[in-house]
Amino acid sequence: MNKERLIRLTEPFFARETVIVARDLIGMTLVHVVNGNILAGAIIETEAYTFEDPASHAYGRQTARNAPLFGPVGRCYVYFIYGMHYCINAVSRAPEQRAGGVLIRAVQPLLGIEYMKQNRGVDDVQRLAAGPGMLTQAFGITKKDNNRNLLRDETLFIAEPLIDVQEEFIKATPRIGISKAKEIEWRFVYNGLITGIPVKADGRYD
DNA sequence: CTGTTGATCTGCT
């Protein structure tokens, strides 16, 4: 596996309704290249957040923090929460939407697994990137990455799937950890076996 | 300027 083999998602993918993008991101590949190491994982959990949505950071009006959600699609919005965790969103919305982003909540590690274990201080692959805070720690994503351009950035982007994605295993559920709009089913999860991983378990690539 | 809350994770009970 090398970087050139990863097919980056382009602007039209993100320029659609936020909820549609959230669903379609399931199975795609989150990629961060650190010191020449490719860290990659299959996105298996996402949530959509929009301008009209009381649970969203973009709700109501633009502020200094949420500004990326109002900017060009295909950027990322990284925020700091609970005094210790970072979370990453892909800015996504249709032209008629004021703001929107997709929170990437979990990935299945595929490449650079040893590097992720070091970043996390955890050995269990199942717990490397099983939540939004875990995922950014495993990938070394912090506030420095806020508003980076996923369409052009050399080191941080989202690519076509490396796994076999079975559409029937994608399910919608209510979102996690919010106090408002709890009933809306804008969380998407992949409930199938991950197959078709084209790499060695130790994350080496050729 | 102050107080509160939060799109979470971990470790202990």
Place this chain on the structure above:
DNA sequence: GCAGATCAACAGT
């Protein structure tokens, strides 16, 4: 199952 960690953003005064 629940408390504690730890701090930036925001709303209210």
